[in-house]
Amino acid sequence: MxxxxxxxxxxxxxxxxxxxxxxxxxxxxxxxxxxxxxxxxxxxxxxxxxxxxxxxxxxxxxxxxxxxxxxxAARSGRDVVLYAALLKRENAELVLQKATEIGVTRIVPLITARTVKLGFKMDRAQKIVREAAEQCGRADVPVVDEPMRFAGALAGAQGHQAFLHTSGASLPLRKLEAVDGLWVGPEGGWTDEEAAAARSAGCDLASLGPLTLRAETAAIVAAYLAVHS
Structure with a gap:
C-alpha cells in the first residue's frame, strides 16, 4: 500500500x-x-x-x-537555481511542477523583453511545488521567488551560470560542469541585448542541440541536465 x-x-x-x-x-x-x-x-x-x-x-x-x-533525507543532484521566463499559465505551471520533481532548489520567474504573460499567482505557485514535492518524494521544497526583471536577476546571480541560447557560439549544456544557475527564455526567445548582457555578466551560452524546443520543454530538459549531470 x-x-x-x-x-x-x-x-x-x-x-x-x-x-x-x-x-x-x-x-x-x-x-x-x-x-x-x-x-x-x-x-x-x-x-x-x-x-x-x-x-x-x-x-x-x-x-x-x-x-x-x-x-x-539525502538530496539527489546539485543545488541549481532555475531562472525561467514567465510563460502562459499552463506552461508555467508545468515548469514549476517538473522543476520540483527534478530537484531544482530555487525558481526565479523572469520578466524579459519578450515576456507576454505577466500575471503570476504566488499562492498557486506555492501549491504546485508543495504538491509536486509530496508526490515525488523529496523532503525539501524549492523556493519560489516573486517575478524579477531580467537585469535585476542577472545582477544578483552567483556562481556558474548557463544561459540557454541558440547562438552558434553556444556549448552543449551537457558539457558544462557544476552549473549553479540555469537561464531559460520566453516563447519568443531572448533578445540580442539580453544575450549580450548575459555574456558580459560571465554566463556561458549553452545549447540543447539543433532542434528548436518549446520554452517549457527546454526548461525541463535543461533543469534535469543541470541538476543531475
Missing part, C-alpha cells in the same frame, strides 16, 4: 504524539484518501527532514499521529 507524504510544520517532526490541525491536510486524510487509525503517513518539513508516523486517533478538528522516527 502506498504511504502518502504531507508537508507539515516543522514543529510536528518530533518523536511521540503530535496533533495535526491543518484543515487542508485533514481534508485530504478524511475526505479524499479516507485514511483511518493505524494507517501510516510520511510527514516532511520542506527543509530536508521527514518522519514516519501512524494515525492513532481522529478527533473533531484534528488528528493525532505517533511519530516513530525523524531523519534528514
Amino acid at each position: 502506498k504511504v502518502h507524504r504531507f508537508l507539515v510544520d516543522a514543529a510536528l517532526l518530533k518523536i511521540g504524539s503530535q496533533e495535526v490541525h491543518d484543515p487542508d491536510i485533514l481534508h485530504q486524510w478524511k475526505d479524499v484518501l479516507r485514511l483511518e487509525e493505524g494507517d501510516d503517513v510520511v510527514l516532511f518539513d520542506g527543509k530536508g527532514n521527514e518522519a514516519r508516523a501512524t494515525i492513532s486517533s481522529t478527533q473533531r478538528g484534528f488528528v493525532v499521529v505517533e511519530v516513530a522516527a525523524v531523519e534528514s
